[in-house]
Amino acid sequence: SQQGEEDPQALSIQEGENATMNCSYKTSINNLQWYRQNSGRGLVHLILIRSNEREKHSGRLRVTLDTSKKSSSLLITASRAADTASYFCATVYNTNAGKSTFGDGTTLTVKP
Amino acid sequence: DAGVTQSPTHLIKTRGQQVTLRCSPKSGHDTVSWYQQALGQGPQFIFQYYEEEERQRGNFPDRFSGHQFPNYSSELNVNALLLGDSALYLCASSWDSGENIQYFGAGTRLSVL
Numbered sequence: 001s002q003q004g005e006e007d008p009q010a011l012s013i014q015e016g017e018n019a020t021m022n023c024s025y026k027t028s029i030n031n032l033q034w035y036r037q038n039s040g041r042g043l044v045h046l047i048l049i050r051s052n053e054r055e056k057h058s059g060r061l062r063v064t065l066d067t068s069k070k071s072s073s074l075l076i077t078a079s080r081a082a083d084t085a086s087y088f089c090a091t092v093y094n095t096n097a098g099k100s101t102f103g104d105g106t107t108l109t110v111k112p
Numbered sequence: 113d114a115g116v117t118q119s120p121t122h123l124i125k126t127r128g129q130q131v132t133l134r135c136s137p138k139s140g141h142d143t144v145s146w147y148q149q150a151l152g153q154g155p156q157f158i159f160q161y162y163e164e165e166e167r168q169r170g171n172f173p174d175r176f177s178g179h180q181f182p183n184y185s186s187e188l189n190v191n192a193l194l195l196g197d198s199a200l201y202l203c204a205s206s207w208d209s210g211e212n213i214q215y216f217g218a219g220t221r222l223s224v225l
Contacts (some may be wrong), residue, residue, distance in 0.1 A: 016165055029212055042116070042202060042216035043155070088154050092212045099145065099168050101155035
């Protein structure tokens with residue numbers, strides 16, 4: 001089974017609203033990353049948070065990490081129609097031999 | 113600066129055939145990982161190549177094999193294709209001394225009939 005699991009599976013909001021998606025994982029990690037994928041395309045890296053960090057910001061993105069609960073959340077503020085995509089969390093537990101383990105993603109639809 | 117490039121874009125094969133997918137990593141990257149993404153699911157790790165060696169492998173059968181060349185480009189080979197091998201195959205490159213931030217190509221869509 002996948003290391004990371006996102007919820008909800010699907011999220012539909014109006015433009016201008018905030019979108020929050022969550023990721024849970026099972027084992028200790030080195031870092032956790034969020035990626036975005038437009039339909040049928042490659043994934044694009046959004047943001048990385050290390051295991052010793054609790055919160056990071058990048059533009060309209062805010063990521064939190066709670067290692068005690070083995071969970072992370074991604075908040076997209078003031079969403080736009082162009083944010084419509086699938087969002088995946090990826091956990092990395094060994095950066096020296098590392099695979100990234102992805103969940104099944106949250107599909108976000110932002111209605112104009 | 114070219115990003116990760118994959119070829120071909122689309123491929124149609126029949127059961128039992130063999131296929132080779134190709135990937136050129138982002139300039140400056142020395143590590144290549146391959147993922148299989150079925151429709152509606154997240155990418156599943158197949159294997160990773162570094163210094164022309166398979167460094168780590170996911171839960172995929174030996175029908176899946178790969179190679180990395182001295183210029184860091186890579187190939188993914190799949191033998192004895194099954195219908196279930198139909199998927200988007202993604203190549204990602206990274207820098208070994210980095211934090212495993214993956215840069216993905218646009219993928220190869222493989223259909224097995």
